[in-house]
Amino acid sequence: MSTEKELITAIIVTYNSSKFIEKCIKSLVEFWPSGYYRKIIVVDNKSGDSTKKVVGKYRNKNIDLLVQHSNLGFSKAVNVGIHASLQSHYFLLINPDTVIRRNALLNMVQETKKRRAGIAGGKTVGFNGQKQGDHFRKINLSVGIFDFTNLRKLYPNDYWHKYFYYEDVPASKNTVDVDGVTGGFMLITGKTVNKIGYLDEKYFMYLEDMDYCLRAKKAGMQVIYVPSATARHFGGGSSNNRSRSNSDAWTRSRSYYFLKYFNIIENFLMQPLFYIDSISDKIDFPLKKLWSLTDLPNFPLKFPILNRLFTDAHKLFGLEKVIAGSDVVHVAETYYGYTHQSIVAKRRGLIKKIVSTVWETIPHNNEGIRGRKQYKQYAYENIDKFLAVTNKAREALIKEGVSDHKIEVLKLGIDIQKFKPKIKRDKGGIHILCVARLVPEKGVMDLLEAFLEIYKTNKKVWLTFIGDGPLKQDLKGYRNVTVRKVPYSKIHNEYQQADIFCLPSRKTKTWEEQYGMSLIEAMATGLPVVTSDAGGIPEVCGSCALYIKPGNVITLKKNLDYLIGNKSIRKSMGKAARLLAEKDYDRMKVAKRLGEIYWSLASR
Incomplete structure (x- = not known):
């Protein structure tokens, strides 16, 4: 074992983390292993709170604060920190809402040296003592379906979630080889960075840790989990405590990860599921998301092909069952697939009335595709109220044969309390x-x-x-x-x-x-x-x-x-x-x- 005094650089990415960052820094300073140089880099993603002020109190503790002009996301911010300390022998990635315990960092470094590993992760528990998902297996298709989407709720006993986090095997007290460890408490050797480079910046947040571990293993390096290196993790200290399934970043990261590591057929199955996921959690009233042809992954001439195959791609599978018994169903335009489905449901006696918002201002537009004229004619005959967003849209409907008494111009509105004037600072231009x-x-x-x-x-x-x-x-x-x-x-x-x-x-x-x-x-x-x-x-x-x-x-x-x-x-x-x-x-x-x-x- 080398006797050279080595440098460990801790990288903390912050975003409105003033509530947690001080405890994180104090724990690092207190429990930093003797015999190693200390450098702590805080990369702040344009926090709007007092994070910068709190970190500033520790400038004399070998702490550098790198303030960014925008929110770079986790991967890019980590790379900023790594680049600022390329001479480091080890890089510790640690979340601002994490507090390390005594000997945690020392144990990680020693086990990494002992096993000649490229990446190590420690054990994280919540402040309530509950074990967290800190190491995991490589994602397979079953994990993608039954843990990375809301279909998880359909699978008995949450098997694939437990499988992914190694919860299907007895917890080991000794260091073990794993496929991946969490980026919230991860040690990376300088040799690893030299060999495989920086984190993939296409991940704004989530799955960048799994991706980096897979790249390390592909390059022939070990990834280990060190349960003797423990830390307490509060959760949400840099992500506003949003559930990952509600996060647009989570959706984009899942999509990118699967495009990167899975084949075309598997992506054809998975990509729509990612974008269907948990949409109703973002709406203030009940919402049921139905699968549509539009949810298919993008491909060249996607909509021209789908529209010619199915008359219109905006069909919602299972719609008739969902709307059955409704007094009023509100749709859009006269030729959309779900508008036609609602009309068929009305003719079958499943619903009573239909309202359609109409934007189209060009008379007889969208009639070149087979079946569209018939769709429109059914709409004229069966829709009870047309809500044109402009008079020009109303005139287009009349020219197409809709009775004027069935049309009302109803403009669309916005939240004028949110979109309102604000006194501007003179920016000199x-x-x-x-x-x-x-x-x-x-x-x-x-x-x-x-x-x-x-x-x-x-x-x-x-x-x-x-x-x-x-x-x-x-x-x-x-x-x-x-x-x-x-x-x-x-x-x-x-x-x-x-x-x-x-x-x-x-x-x-x-x-x-x-x-x-x-x-x-x-x-x-x-x-x-x-x-x-x-x-x-x-x-x-x-x-x-x-x-x-x-x-x-x-x-x-x-x-x-x-x-x-x-x-x-x-x-x-x-x-x-x-x-x-x-x-x-x-x-x-x-x-x-x-x-x-x-x-x-x-x-x-």
Whole structure:
């Protein structure tokens, strides 16, 4: 055994972890093994609490605080820590809500040396003394189905969950070889990092530990579980204590892991299950998720193929059984698969009335696919109430033969208490925001072109695209241009930091902007709007926007320049936009009217 005094670097990733981080640091300092150099790196993922202040008290304890400008996720943040201490002999990954016990780290290091292992994990227990899932087997298809989805509830005695966590065998008091250990209390040797590299940053959170262990084993290194290295883990100290099944990160990580390690047929089975999982937990009222063809993994020409095979891919398997006995069933459009299913259920006497929200503004659109005209004709005859979101949608229905007395224009609303103006700090420039799918028809390339012309003479302007799509990479790489995704729960913050909103949508033969929810969100937040006169946009925004003809970059630049240079105009347009949102787009007013429609139909 080498007598060289070796360096151990502990990496703690924090995100709003002020409640826990101090106890974690104290335990590391107190129980750090003698004979080893100590370095502790805290990588903070832009916490909004006092985490940075708490860590700052320990700067004289060989603790480095690396503050990030955004939430990088776990894998990327760990890699930041590793990169900052590449000379280290060992890296200890430890969650901020974890407290190590005496000799825990020493035992991990000694067992790693003894077995010449590449990765070691310790035993974690909750503060109530309950054993936690700290080591596990390689994921097989059965584990994926019966432990990684809600189908777990269907399997008697939770067998595959126990199998995955080695709970089907007696617990060992001695160090054992395993397939994987938790990244919340994991020791990685410097040699392992040199051989297989960093953690896979495509995992934002969850399964990055399993992935890294599999890569180590594939490279010929051992992964061991050391039960004599114990720690107490509170849980949720960096993930807001959200159940993993409720987390979008958990869904994405499962999906990516299976794409990486399983074959096409297995992914064809598993991918829909991941996205079906636990959706009802995110909704404030009962929700039953039914499987649809749309849940199939993406493949080239997915929807054109499915629509031509099945008339429309939006079929919900088992829908008739679920809606049987309903007084009112609310669907969407006239040609969707589940709309047709509801009509068939009504004709069979299973339900009483049908309401359909209609967005389509192009008469006789979507009729080129076999069976679509028949679907529409059945809808005209059997739907009891059509709720057109705009007058243009209403006119399209009338041109297709729907009786005017069956149609009502009911605009869609938003939470105007969430989307509301906020006093902005003077940032010394103008921030333009676009929230949209990053596809050609949304006019995002037109906006980029106009912005780059503006930037030539005005360096104090910024453009932010919020969204995802095939043009994402084409929009990146320009000065003062940012492209990113933001969870919808936080999207209102983006509007509140902007000065101008722009959505220059284009038109095609079969598509135009039917409504534009982001336009309403922007107006509710008190933003002046620059947009096109495509589809239903002029009806939605009224006099609260500056308009261009779709694709007219010259006029787009002119309108943006006008708002950039006129603060008073921006202010007056924003104020008018907010008043319009309060008047027409308050979801509570819309909900009240919708309830009246339901009661009227049900009482007939």
